[in-house]
Amino acid sequence: MLTELRITDLGVIAEAALEPGPGFTAVTGETGAGKTMVVTGLSLLLGARADAGLVRRGASRCLVEGSWQVDADETNELSDLGAEIEDGEVLVGRQISPTRSRALLGGVGVPMAKVAEIVTRWATIHGQSEQARLGTAERQREVLDRFAGPDHAAVLARHAITFANRRRVAAELDLLTGAARERARELDLLTFGLHEIEAVDPQPDEDVALAAEAQRLQAVDDLRLATRQAGLVLSGDAEAWSDTPTVIDLLAAARKSLEPAVADDAGLAPIADRLAEAAALVNDAAADLAGYLDRLEADPARLEWIAGRRAALQQLLRKYGASVGEVLAWAADASERSTSLAGADQRIDDLHQQVKELDRALNDTAAKIHAGRLAAADELAALVGAELAALAMPHARLQFDIATGPLSAHGGDTVTLMFSANPGAEPAPLAKAASGGELSRVRLALEVVLASGATGQTFVFDEVDAGVGGAVALEIGRRLARLAEHAQVIVVTHLAQVAAFADRHFVVAKATDGQVTTSGIVAVEGAQRLDELARMMAGLEGSANAHAHAAELLAAAGG
Numbered sequence: 001m002l003t004e005l006r007i008t009d010l011g012v013i014a015e016a017a018l019e020p021g022p023g024f025t026a027v028t029g030e031t032g033a034g035k036t037m038v039v040t041g042l043s044l045l046l047g048a049r050a051d052a053g054l055v056r057r058g059a060s061r062c063l064v065e066g067s068w069q070v071d072a073d074e075t076n077e078l079s080d081l082g083a084e085i086e087d088g089e090v091l092v093g094r095q096i097s098p099t100r101s102r103a104l105l106g107g108v109g110v111p112m113a114k115v116a117e118i119v120t121r122w123a124t125i126h127g128q129s130e131q132a133r134l135g136t137a138e139r140q141r142e143v144l145d146r147f148a149g150p151d152h153a154a155v156l157a158r159h160a161i162t163f164a165n166r167r168r169v170a171a172e173l174d175l176l177t178g179a180a181r182e183r184a185r186e187l188d189l190l191t192f193g194l195h196e197i198e199a200v201d202p203q204p205d206e207d208v209a210l211a212a213e214a215q216r217l218q219a220v221d222d223l224r225l226a227t228r229q230a231g232l233v234l235s236g237d238a239e240a241w242s243d244t245p246t247v248i249d250l251l252a253a254a255r256k257s258l259e260p261a262v263a264d265d266a267g268l269a270p271i272a273d274r275l276a277e278a279a280a281l282v283n284d285a286a287a288d289l290a291g292y293l294d295r296l297e298a299d300p301a302r303l304e305w306i307a308g309r310r311a312a313l314q315q316l317l318r319k320y321g322a323s324v325g326e327v328l329a330w331a332a333d334a335s336e337r338s339t340s341l342a343g344a345d346q347r348i349d350d351l352h353q354q355v356k357e358l359d360r361a362l363n364d365t366a367a368k369i370h371a372g373r374l375a376a377a378d379e380l381a382a383l384v385g386a387e388l389a390a391l392a393m394p395h396a397r398l399q400f401d402i403a404t405g406p407l408s409a410h411g412g413d414t415v416t417l418m419f420s421a422n423p424g425a426e427p428a429p430l431a432k433a434a435s436g437g438e439l440s441r442v443r444l445a446l447e448v449v450l451a452s453g454a455t456g457q458t459f460v461f462d463e464v465d466a467g468v469g470g471a472v473a474l475e476i477g478r479r480l481a482r483l484a485e486h487a488q489v490i491v492v493t494h495l496a497q498v499a500a501f502a503d504r505h506f507v508v509a510k511a512t513d514g515q516v517t518t519s520g521i522v523a524v525e526g527a528q529r530l531d532e533l534a535r536m537m538a539g540l541e542g543s544a545n546a547h548a549h550a551a552e553l554l555a556a557a558g559g
Contacts (some may be wrong), residue, residue, distance in 0.1 A: 001022060001068065001069045001122075001459060001488045002020055002066055002067070002068055002122075002123065002458050002488060002490070003019065003020075003021070003067045003068065003069055003089060004017060004018070004019050004065075004066070004067040005017065005019075005020070005038070005041060005042065005064070005065070005066050005067075006018075006063075006064070006065040006066075007037065007038070007041045007061035007062075007063075007064055007521075008039065008042055008062060008063040008064075009055060009056040009061065009062040009063065010037050010040065010054055010055075010056065010063075010064060011034055011037040011040065011054060011056060011519075012033075012034040012056065012519045013034050013037050013508075013519045013520065013521075014056060014519070014520070015145060015520070016508075016519070016521035017518045017521065018038060018506055018521050019504075019523075020490050020504060021488075021503070022205060022484075022488055022492070022503075023485075023488070023489070023503035023504070024480055024481050024483075024484035024486045024489045024501060024502045024504075025488075025489065025490045025491070025502055025503065025504045025505075025506065026108060026491050026493055026499040026502035026504070026505050026506070027301070027490065027491065027492045027493070027496065027506050027507075027508060027521075028492075028493060028494065028499050028503075028505070028506075028507055028508070028532060028536060029507050029508030029509060029510075029519075030509075030510070030535075031494075032506050032510070033508045033509060033510045033519050034510065034519035035082065035492045035508045036462065036492065037126060037508075037519070038490075038492060038508070038521070039125060039462045039492055041064040041066075042064075042066070042123065042125060042460055042490075043125055044064050044094040044096070045064060045066050045092050045094055045115075045119055045123075046116055046119050046120050046123060046125060046355060047095075047112055047113070047115065047116025047119070047120065047398040049211075050094075050096045050101035051096070052096065052097070052098040052099075054096060055096060055098065060097060060098075061095055061096060061097040062095070062096050063093065063094070063095050063096075064094045065092065065093045065094075066091070066093075066119075067089050067090070067091050067092075068089060068090055068091075068119075069088055069089055070088060070089065070090050072189040074118075077118075078090055078105070078106060078118075078415055080103060081106070081108065081110055082106070082108040082110075083105045083106025083107070083108055083110075083136065084106040084107045084108070085106060090105065090106045091104070091106060091107065092104070092105055092106075092113075092115060093105075094112075097459065103115040105118070106466075111313045113528065120535070122457070122458055123457070123458040123459075123460060124457065124458070124459055124460065125460040126443065126447065126459065126460065126461050126462065126464065127461075127462035127463070133376045134417075134430065134439065134442070134443050134446075135227060135429075135431030135434075135439070136429055136431070137415060137416055138429070140400070140412060140415050140416065140417040141413070141414075141415035143380075143417075143446055143450070144373055144376055144377060144380060144400055144415055145373070145410075146450055147376050147379075147380045147449070147450055148372045148373060148375070148376035149372075149376070150279055151372075152369070152372040152373075152376070155365055155368050155369055155372065156369060156410065158365055159362065159365035159366065159369060159409070159410075160409045160410070162358055162361050162362055162365060163362060163408070163409045164409065165358060166261050166358040166359065166362060168353065169351055169354045169355055170355060170360060172203055173348065173351040173352065173355065173515070174353060174520060176311070176344055176351070177348060178349060180344075183341050183344055186337075186341060187338060187342065189340045190334045190337060190338045190341070191338060193319070193320065193330075193331075193334055193340070194331060194334055194335060194338065196315075196316070196318065196319075197316060197327060197328075197330075197331045200312050200313065200315075200316055202313055202316060202324045202327055203324070204324065204325065204328065205324065205325070206313065206324050207310070207317070207323060207324045208312050208324075210236065210255055210306050210309060210310050210313070211310070213302075214303065214306045214307070214310065217298070217299060217302060217303040217306070218303065220296060220297070220298045221298075223337075224293065224296055224368060226282065227289050227292055227293045228293060228294065231286060231289045231290055231293065232246075232287055233246065233247060234246060234247045234248060234282055234285060234286040234289065235247075235248050235282075235283075235286040236248075236289075238247075247282050248279065248282055248286065248468070250274060251278055251279040251282060251432060252279065252454070254275055255272065255275045255276060255279065258271065258272050258275065258493065259272065260521070277456050312348060321493060331465070344368070346539070357366070360518055362407055364409075365411070366407055366411045366412040366413075369410075369411035369412075370402070370404065370411065370412065370413055371412065373400070373402050373411075373413060373415065374402060377400035377402060378399075380400070380449065381398045381399050381400060383449045384398050384442070384445045384446055384449055385397065385398050387444075387445035387448055387449060387479065387506055388441060388442065388445050390475055390478075391441045391444070391445060391472060391475045391476065391479065392471055392472045392475055393421060393438065395421065395422055395423045396419070396420070396421050396438075396442075397418075397419070397420045398417065398418070398419055398427075398442070399417075399418045399427055400415060400416070400417055400418070401415070401416040401417075401418050402414075402415055416429055416486070417430040418433075418443065419428070419433045419434050419438075421432060421433070421435075421438055430442065435474070440464060441472070441476070443464070444461075444476060444479055444480070447459065447461075447483065448479050448482060450484070451483055451486070451487050457487045457488070458487070458488040458490065459483065459487055459488070459489050459490070459491075460490045460491075460492075461489070461490070461491045461492065461493075462492045463482070463492060463493070463494070464476065464491060464498075470497070470531055472494045473498055474497045474499035474556070474557075475499060476495075476497075476498055477495075477497050477498040477499070477501035477557060478501060480498065481501040481502075481557075484503070494536065495536065496533040496534075496536035496537045496550065497553065499532075499533060499536065500533060500553045500554050500556070500557035501549075501557045501558075504523065505523070505524050505525070505529050505532065506521050506522065506523050506524070506526050507521070507522050507528075507532050508520070508521050509521075509522055528549045530547055530551060530554070531547075533550035533554070534546035534547050534549070534550040537549055537550060537553070
């Protein structure tokens, strides 16, 4: 239940507060005073689109805050969002500036969509747009489904989930079957590439190893010359005498010269040891060079084979990667993709089977939905007809035309609300057959019936009495009072016959300083309420006759 609504700088309202309390609350005021801003403020809390034009002229922002009593079973959800709950109430806020809109829940910034999801469970707004929407088949189906009860709602929810799954599976099936030619072409290209790579059978880093070996074989003469010259410098030529000393000879001479001096100075011993190590290293290097020279042979056949192998690898590198490693990576990816493409036919068969199973489930739930609507239609029409009779439409007939059609997320029915106001007239679609006043009364009758089992819900009506007056307006007020017995009802009205039934009465009054016009909300009781009702009936303030009529009206309404 809404316990307080505060509005700051919204439209013509500078600052105002409304404390509706339980039961029936009426909001009245002169035309242009800003009554609709109360509904606008509540609609912002329910997620209406933010509009910078709503900010009062001269203000930097507007703010709407509503305090709601919440049930104990809702506190956990609110606490999980970080909302602060005090004395069983939570504060919902909406702030709008020229550049941004912000939603607050219990003092914490929360996405507007989440706030709207929560607050719309607590409150419903019925304005002129809702009246127009009642003429649509979609809204008429929603009304019937709402009356059909929770079991029907559960079947609807299950049907909607199955329908969404069926649409997803069908979309995948269409994609696979529609792309069969492209898939086959891609599979052929991948298969050709894999066969080409398999025929060459490249090994990891083979291109690098072959390049190094080819370089060595091509330079064999230069390598032989360099190796022989290095060997001669280190150890000389064993087959030819030369008086040129070798590195080994020079190291031996150095060691021989140093050996006697070691006895005189032990500090030379480490140097002598390093000369010995150097001599050993040079001998090893000379032996290795000799062995390398013995193994170094020209191999034209091997060089030719390497050239052919590298040419084969180059063919792969031009198509599948800059190196053998990249070629092998492409082959691995292509193999995986080929497996996926080859399995597409099996996937298509599986999807066909899923579609059949989902279609069976949809037909089953659609039949249950259809049966639920048929069962609810006559009962709802009868109850609404009784309400319309009380609203001075004793001959009104209401019936639901339920025709089967293609399956959708809402079942397989097309629901049309048929209406006739006069005896002998054939029922026709509500949008075509009902006048503005009749449509207003049908909407109210539906809400009274649908809300009969609701408790703690807030219903906001904006100009529900449009197009009616006199005795009909009295009956509308009486019906709203009946609705308020088990729900909170807030009505913006211009008819005294409706406002007289309210438990609380607020007036939106405007004031001006000659330059700026602002409005505020004032609770009226006693004589002030009589003044307002008199003004609404006669348009005259202070009229004795109007006051008498107002007092009579209050007495008739039980106020």
